[in-house]
Amino acid sequence: xxxxxxxxxxxxxxxxxxxxxxxxxxxxxxxxxxxxxxxxxxxxxxxxxxxxxxxxxxxxxxxxxxxxxxxxxxxxxxxxxxxxxxxxxxxxxxxxxxxxxxxxxxxxxxxxxxxxxxxxxxxxxxxxxxxxxxxxxxxxxxxxxxxxxxxxxxxxxxxxxxxxxxxxxxxxxxxxxxxxxxxxxxxxxxxxxxxxxxxxxxxxxxxxxxxxxx
Numbered sequence: 001x002x003x004x005x006x007x008x009x010x011x012x013x014x015x016x017x018x019x020x021x022x023x024x025x026x027x028x029x030x031x032x033x034x035x036x037x038x039x040x041x042x043x044x045x046x047x048x049x050x051x052x053x054x055x056x057x058x059x060x061x062x063x064x065x066x067x068x069x070x071x072x073x074x075x076x077x078x079x080x081x082x083x084x085x086x087x088x089x090x091x092x093x094x095x096x097x098x099x100x101x102x103x104x105x106x107x108x109x110x111x112x113x114x115x116x117x118x119x120x121x122x123x124x125x126x127x128x129x130x131x132x133x134x135x136x137x138x139x140x141x142x143x144x145x146x147x148x149x150x151x152x153x154x155x156x157x158x159x160x161x162x163x164x165x166x167x168x169x170x171x172x173x174x175x176x177x178x179x180x181x182x183x184x185x186x187x188x189x190x191x192x193x194x195x196x197x198x199x200x201x202x203x204x205x206x207x208x209x210x211x212x213x214x
């Protein structure tokens with residue numbers, strides 16, 4: 001394929017023309033490469049960019065699993081717009097209103113960069129930090145993108161067009177898909193569905209669904 005995809009935050013490309021963005025791959029050079037906004041999902045604060053394929057670019061694997069509280073998290077980005085990429089280390093703190101909270105420092109310029117676990121897999125996309133607090137950062141879980149990936153990528157063949165806007169309904173909960181190991185645990189091959197692992201405050205399901213509900 002002559003083009004590759006870049007996952008970032010929707011607010012990073014907000015108010016930009018779909019063909020007026022660029023990316024830099026510091027492993028190769030500091031020169032800007034043309035890019036195009038393929039799609040945005042405002043509800044999850046995610047965007048997919050398309051850019052010409054560049055040799056030598058490191059590609060990360062997504063990890064949709066729920067991280068263990070206290071496990072290591074690394075935030076990658078360009079703090080304050082500086083030329084060199086920074087890597088800060090912290091721990092996973094838990095869920096806050098559907099976002100992963102961690103203690104790796106996030107400064108301006110880090111939004112849209114990956115939050116990576118100790119295995120080098122992306123658990124989320126860093127979206128914001130709290131300037132008035134210390135070591136409070138947030139990331140959009142990788143599961144969000146996996147949930148809407150087919151919708152965000154279905155226009156890939158028409159990436160020269162205006163960016164597609166993908167909207168999602170909010171059930172007010174987060175869940176694991178019924179993978180084989182979970183299906184066996186839940187009762188066997190005939191069991192289908194998802195297993196809830198977090199119910200947001202204010203969710204209409206809060207009185208009916210608890211973590212672990214099938």
